[in-house]
Amino acid sequence: MTESDLPVAQLTPGRWGDPAHPVALPPAALEALKHLGVRRPAEPAAPVDRPGLSNEALQLLEKLLGAEHLKTDLETRWGHTRGYSTPDLLRHRAGDTTDMPAAVVYPASHDEVQALLTTCSEQHLAVVPYAGGTSVVGGLAPQGTAFIAVDLRRLERLVELDEISRTATLEAGVRGTAAEALLAERGYTLGHFPQSYEGASIGGYAATRSSGQSSAGYGRFDQMVVGLTMATPRGTIELGKAPMSAAGPDLRQLVLGSEGTLGIITSVVVRIRPRPVERSFEGWRFGSFDEGLVAIRRLAQDGPLPTVLRLSDEAETAINLADPDVLAGGSGGVQAIVGFEGERTGVRRTEVAAVLTAAGGEEMGEGPGETWREGRYRAPYLRDPLLDEGALVETLETAGFWSALPQLKAQVTEALVTALTEQGTPPIVLCHVSHVYETGASLYFTVICAQTDDPIAQWRKAKTAANAAISAAGGTITHHHGVGTDHRSAYAEEVGPLAIEALQAVKHVLDPNGILNPGILIPPDLDPAS
């Protein structure tokens, strides 16, 4: 099965993934949880409804979009409440409706989105763009204000495909899976496969600078975008006359990563590539994470680059291989996954193998590679049953320059272990590299421990400590998850007050009444609208 064959998943609010394909915890995992002191938590609570919009506001929206494209029932609104971070899921289980939208609207075109924003700005009505809804950083959860969720699922077209230029114009609401299916019909692929692939959408990829599992071969989403159209309360912005330009700052890059705070991206023009004719994934073993890091750096700096390149640390390798030594810290070396897609993969594979072998790697064959490939979107499915059992599971990520990575990894791990151990719940911390560049790479951490009685507060302490460690060790606060509300203050610290003020000034021009995703990205005490 290839990516374009995957169905568009119907996500369940508060639980990740397609309920048609649940994942049960393996017995060994249940056994391991006992060692962490995990106990089953209280049963989930039902959401309690909250007041919605005024009749006047509802009438205005109905007039704009039609009654059938405006929903105010509890089920729909609850289904558009926040994203899929572990705190989000825990709040869902607690029936917390404090950040539930007052209504959900479904515009069908750029013009409808544009008209909606104009009206909402006039009415000072906050709006939250909702595409895949898969944020894991609180990107859909404005605090302290009634808001409308703008569900973009009806912007679902492949508008244009230019085979000469190899570009496709895709509307913002097209899900990742649907985009691949639409492009596959014409013989193309986007090549963007984040772990949220089954749920996330084109608009969300753009708004949050998403990066997929094949980034070594296909690049990040922000590198794929060559043009975009954004509706703002002040009007429409269209950018991208050429792949690259020296016409002033690249303002596309000001829209990418703006997380719905400057406007709603309604379509993007993306670079596409022919569907790969060959594909192979293989496992490699290195004696240690540090040894593996040197090996993948060789590929990132001197090439050739495979399409997928990932390196797990000792602990993650042990978990992935279901090694019973895991609770003792792991011992059996580390595993890398190296994947090839495209033409002539055999040649590249031989070249890559020579580099990895010279760097001390040992080829483990296609078995581990195919195992990873088949399970590549399944990991998040495990989180819900783990939460059911009383485990706390969450991920966080960063990136830095190669020379900073070892210390960055060590300091973030230590911060997490200390913060959670102090709360009586010593964690397992796993780490991998999944995105490489010539000058550096990402680090992705998975944390597992027992829940305390207040797991949201428990995680907040751990996350605050991890953020501080990232900042102190010189990493960026997020490589591909985005800022949302969770990284707001760390982000402000990372770019500094002048840059935040500049961003705030841009927001004030495009969104003078501050209706767009209030409190996201830009710290609220600096937000001109607050």
Add this chain to the structure above:
Amino acid sequence: MTESDLPVAQLTPGRWGDPAHPVALPPAALEALKHLGVRRPAEPAAPVDRPGLSNEALQLLEKLLGAEHLKTDLETRWGHTRGYSTPDLLRHRAGDTTDMPAAVVYPASHDEVQALLTTCSEQHLAVVPYAGGTSVVGGLAPQGTAFIAVDLRRLERLVELDEISRTATLEAGVRGTAAEALLAERGYTLGHFPQSYEGASIGGYAATRSSGQSSAGYGRFDQMVVGLTMATPRGTIELGKAPMSAAGPDLRQLVLGSEGTLGIITSVVVRIRPRPVERSFEGWRFGSFDEGLVAIRRLAQDGPLPTVLRLSDEAETAINLADPDVLAGGSGGVQAIVGFEGERTGVRRTEVAAVLTAAGGEEMGEGPGETWREGRYRAPYLRDPLLDEGALVETLETAGFWSALPQLKAQVTEALVTALTEQGTPPIVLCHVSHVYETGASLYFTVICAQTDDPIAQWRKAKTAANAAISAAGGTITHHHGVGTDHRSAYAEEVGPLAIEALQAVKHVLDPNGILNPGILIPPDLDPAS
């Protein structure tokens, strides 16, 4: 001789290039000029001095930087007057001092630049950052205001070189040639070789999104920059904790291309690569420009990419090969230059040759390749003797998506031919592609005709027509020359009024008194300071 062996040229004001290496026009060229109706123009006029700064302002600057780092003599100021576009050179020949700086200062560090900007902002004293001074788009020529040129040549250090991450921190005043020499001592190269290489500097590369002749292999300068430091009247901005990040919009991209209007970039962290061990350049022949375009698109989209990839059209090929048919429009097909640097160039060369041969290309051997390589920085040297003879010579460039390129080329050419023929000076218009991407490429035009009595007005008409054609045919107004004053209105049209307003808001935050490069990039009627 390799790039790092080239000396730092001492440019002469008003004439391009190192006077130690003048280039004479070949006799055939002189003959050809007669066909264009060229007559020798009037002799250059001497510049007439203008009032400088007030004594109070001079004392302030002297106190900040020391008397030896403040120059007010006519020769120094005249030597910092505007850049190297043909209108700039013509104004120089006319002795026009209307855009001459009132003083030139030479800060030596980021802190001195920062203190200077703080003081100048308090004093409402306009400043123009001057690094290499090689702008060809009026990027150094604010109109209607007294200003100080801030010459950055004393910011000339390689501050740090991180061999693990392969990054180098270079100060803004380091010339291209000096940067290569500094890096070569350590075994590295930046790989950035614009035609202005002998004169341009690191800060200018960054401020204008420069792209070099080896962009197919090394990327554009904005792709090389992973971090930067900028002094602004409000304080310092430092960006770039990691190669890539999802922490909000990539604000590095807001600084790159800002052309000195938001602050003065004082240093950048750039990606570096090991010095190439092998190098080869070869010529290829195609039946037509359109055929060649398909061939180089194959390489850009499916690889492998050589380090240098250029394709001349029929007219440029004829001129380059000194083909007597040139005045009849050329006929002997077109030439491409394909260059390889790095390791294992032989393998890539074979692969590239297979692609080009399949696309109808014929290999012409290393002769044409080496001829191009040896002369790669010499073309601009020819402009001065051509102007001396009474020819008008200028270049302009754009970029677009592959499917738009044929029409873009045709319409720009037609606009130039029409606008100049209407003035009684039918031109020769040459074109080449020198920067390729998966989704599109650049087009670079060279125009040669006889000067009228008012060549500045003559060119303005032609340039206005070309700009309109670029806009109508869907190209970007500049691929690598920048906006300056020459492309200001076309740029505003390209990105639209809302984007300009956003940029203006950013400027207002960082430069509230509008002292930085006034009138550059942002149209003056929208400039908050005007």
